[in-house]
Amino acid sequence: MLIIGHRGASELAPENTLKSIQRALDDGVEMIEIDVSICQSGEAVVMHNIKVDKTTNGSGYIKNLPLKEIRELDAGEGEKVPLLQEVIDLIDSRCPLNIEIKGRGSAQEVSRILENEIRKGRSWDDFMVSSFDHFELQEFGKLRQEVRISPIICGLPLGLASFTDGIKAWSLNMNMENVCREIVEDAHKKGLKVLIFTVNDPDELAYVSEIGVDGVFTNNKFRLLGIK
Ligand code: G3P
Ligand code: MG
DSSP states (O other): OOOEETTTTTTTTTTSSHHHHHHHHHHTEEEEEEEEETHHHHSSEEOOBBBSTTTOOOSSSSGGGHHHTTTTTTOOOOOOOOBHHHHHHHHHHSSEEEEOOOSOHHHHHHHHHHHHHHHTTOGGGEEEEESSSSSHHHHHHOOTTTTTEEESSSSOOOGGGGGGGSSOOOOOEEETOOOOHHHHHHHHTTTTTEEEEEEOSHHHHHHHHHHHHEEEESHHHHHHHHHH
C-alpha cells in the first residue's frame, strides 16, 4: 500500500506549507501530494482553495492576487504560501511529488517547471500530476507525455473506470466514501492503480486494503497506522 502525505502531513502542520512537507518527509511517507494554482502574476503557488481566506490571514481569489501580496500572508504558524518550485527544491527527489493542478491555465506553467527540473537532472518518476479538471489534465498530458497523470473523481460514475478512457492515466484517484470493489477491479483491468483520499485511520485502511486499493492519501501516517 502506497502511503501518500496529503497536503504534506496536514494534520501535524499547516497544510500545503514547507513545514507540512518537511514533516511528511520526516515521517517517511512514500509520496507527497500538494495542490497548485496559478496566481495573478503567473507563478505556480501551493494552496488547496481557490481563495486564500481559509488557510491564510488574507482574503481574495488566488487568480486575482500577485505573488508579492500572497507572499506577505501567514499560511499558519508563521509559514508562507510556498511556490511549487520551493516544494520541489525541499523534497529534492527524496520521494515522488504528486502535483494536483487546480483549475484552468496551470498545465503550461507546471509543464515548464518540470521540464526545467529534468534539465537539472531530476527524473520524470519524481513527479505525478493529477486533477479533478480532466480537460486541464489532458492538456498537461499532451505537453508532457513522460509524466504519470491521474484523473481524480469524487463519486461513483455509471461507467466505473471508463471515464479514464480518453486520458493515458497511471492511476485513478477517488474519494474514500464512494470507492467499491467494482471500480477498483475495473481500473485494474485497464492497468490503472487506484489511490484513495483521505484515509486517516486503521479501520478505513483495512477496508480499502480488502477491496484491493493500491495507495492512500493521508493527513497523518501515524494515526492511519494506529501508532500513537
Ligand atoms: O489528490 C487527492 C486529494 O487531494 C483530492 O482532493 O480536495 O484534497 O485536493 P482535495
Ligand atoms: Mg489535493
